[in-house]
Amino acid sequence: xxxxxxxxxxxxxxxRAALRxxxxxxxxxxxxxxxxxxxxxxxxxxVDLGKLPFRSIEQAGGVLRIGALAxxxxxxxxxxxxxxxxxxxxxxxxxxxxxxxxxATIGGNLLQRTRCAxxxxxxxxxxxKRKPGSGCAALDGDDRGHAVLGVSDHCIAxxxxxxxxxLTAFDATVRLRGTAGERSVAIADLLRLxxxxxxxxxxxAPDELIVxxxxxxxxxxxxxxxxxxxxxxxxxFALVSAAVGLVIEDGLVREARVALGGVGTVPWRAHAVExxxxxxxxxxxxxxxxxxxxxxxxxxxxxxxxxxxxxxxTVRRVLLQLAEDTAWK
Amino acid sequence: MLIDGKxxxxxxxxxxxxxxxxxxxxxxxxxxxxxxxxQQAFIDHDALQCGYCTPGQILSGIACIEEGRAxxxxxxxxxxxxxxxxxxxxxxIVAAILETAGKQ
Ligand SMILES: Cc1cc2nc3c(=O)[nH]c(=O)nc-3n(C[C@H](O)[C@H](O)[C@H](O)COP(=O)(O)OP(=O)(O)OC[C@H]3O[C@@H](n4cnc5c(N)ncnc54)[C@H](O)[C@@H]3O)c2cc1C
Ligand code: SF4
Numbered sequence: 307x308x309x310x311x312x313x314x315x316x317x318x319x320x321x322r323a324a325l326r327x328x329x330x331x332x333x334x335x336x337x338x339x340x341x342x343x344x345x346x347x348x349x350x351x352x353v354d355l356g357k358l359p360f361r362s363i364e365q366a367g368g369v370l371r372i373g374a375l376a377x378x379x380x381x382x383x384x385x386x387x388x389x390x391x392x393x394x395x396x397x398x399x400x401x402x403x404x405x406x407x408x409x410a411t412i413g414g415n416l417l418q419r420t421r422c423a424x425x426x427x428x429x430x431x432x433x434x435k436r437k438p439g440s441g442c443a444a445l446d447g448d449d450r451g452h453a454v455l456g457v458s459d460h461c462i463a464x465x466x467x468x469x470x471x472x473l474t475a476f477d478a479t480v481r482l483r484g485t486a487g488e489r490s491v492a493i494a495d496l497l498r499l500x501x502x503x504x505x506x507x508x509x510x511a512p513d514e515l516i517v518x519x520x521x522x523x524x525x526x527x528x529x530x531x532x533x534x535x536x537x538x539x540x541x542x543f544a545l546v547s548a549a550v551g552l553v554i555e556d557g558l559v560r561e562a563r564v565a566l567g568g569v570g571t572v573p574w575r576a577h578a579v580e581x582x583x584x585x586x587x588x589x590x591x592x593x594x595x596x597x598x599x600x601x602x603x604x605x606x607x608x609x610x611x612x613x614x615x616x617x618x619x620t621v622r623r624v625l626l627q628l629a630e631d632t633a634w635k
Numbered sequence: 636m637l638i639d640g641k642x643x644x645x646x647x648x649x650x651x652x653x654x655x656x657x658x659x660x661x662x663x664x665x666x667x668x669x670x671x672x673x674q675q676a677f678i679d680h681d682a683l684q685c686g687y688c689t690p691g692q693i694l695s696g697i698a699c700i701e702e703g704r705a706x707x708x709x710x711x712x713x714x715x716x717x718x719x720x721x722x723x724x725x726x727x728i729v730a731a732i733l734e735t736a737g738k739q
Contacts, residue, residue: 312651336647403718
């Protein structure tokens with residue numbers, strides 16, 4: 307690890323002052339410290355956000371507000387979230403391990419970097435994310451874990467977050483505060499597609515902090531579930547995951563939400579499935595038909611083609627599970 | 636290690652972030668010469684071979700019991716999944732934790 311300066315922010319303004327001078331924000335450190343140790347990331351200075359008052363989880367009107375420094379354990383164990391946003395509680399509980407969840411924050415989780423092995427190992431020459439313009443070793447290498455949606459000729463790395471999938475399905479917004487003021491952006495506007503600049507991953511200004519994530523409450527979120535498929539039952543990243551919400555009324559689908567993880571370069575909202583469901587009967591055949599649209603537009607490489615069918619089946623499985631739960635009808 | 640009672644990875648924690656926090660490592664688990672019950676259970680159940688992962692297993696196991704997750708073997712396996720043992724002592728680790736939790 308390269309030497310770096312360490313600054314503890316006592317308040318938001320001192321954090322921003324450090325950021326303006328080129329420091330990197332440190333929350334739980336489970337992504338950043340890891341990558342500093344691997345020398346994939348470099349930082350002249352770190353500013354520790356740990357003392358900032360961004361950890362509360364509360365309901366305000368129809369919105370669930372989760373402070374950016376709330377840990378994944380805080381979120382998984384929160385009774386309000388378990389009840390009002392089961393897919394989010396399940397997604398964070400399926401993330402990492404208990405000891406990582408105790409440190410990992412939701413703000414850092416959204417900005418965590420990809421698990422692409424070529425990115426994480428500086429021994430590989432080619433990685434556009436790590437070394438702009440150097441090429442992409444995954445394109446003609448091991449792409450089994452890589453994305454099939456939102457990919458470009460410059461990068462096919464999958465976004466690794468579970469929580470972001472649930473947040474994307476249910477229209478969460480991220481509250482940002484910088485010197486220029488405060489603003490809210492959708493997850494889709496926070497996280498960038500790789501395009502031809504895969505090293506640019508988000509739209510945060512250098513001195514902006516995530517202060518909270520806000521999730522609109524409602525029936526479809528309350529009737530939601532998250533399912534994660536992976537190579538082992540626990541402590542592994544998703545091959546495919548799905549956050550799904552379904553509200554059925556008088557046999558017809560009133561509301562549907564579907565987003566996928568493990569398959570996109572960003573958390574992937576499957577609008578085509580939602581459109582195919584809403585207003586139609588919630589029968590096994592109509593649900594199965596709609597789920598066929600889960601990976602519309604997918605572009606597979608050499609080893610990750612299985613994710614296309616796995617995505618459809620995962621969505622189908624969770625939709626049927628939700629439809630069958632009579633308690634929710 | 637346990638930070639304010641919560642299990643956390645020492646390899647990803649910067650010491651400078653721990654001012655005013657209570658840190659428990661394997662060195663602080665025994666009371667004098669008196670081993671912690673889970674340490675003794677690891678010996679009794681032969682829950683280690685090379686010993687490399689053992690400090691982490693024991694601290695994580697203490698927290699797992701404390702969190703109320705050591706209810707049965709499946710739950711222990713799930714809530715201990717963040718601690719890898721390359722010697723494969725898992726069955727004995729699970730047994731040691733369950734015994735200490737008083738479930739066996
Ligand atoms: C072994 C392992 C397994 C994992 N498994 C999973 C998994 O299965 N599912 C999953 O979703 N994740 C998984 N993770 C990733 C983990 O959840 C993330 O690393 C974690 O959520 C990041 O949060 P943090 O607080 O530690 O972020 P940090 O490492 O502190 O920060 C990450 C990035 O976000 C920036 N940042 C942090 N907070 C803010 C803020 N408030 N404002 C602005 N910028 C900020 C930092 O500057 C940095 O760039 C795993 C990680 C490891 C090491
Ligand atoms: S997929 Fe992206 S992160 Fe992985 S090697 Fe290619 S450019 Fe780098």
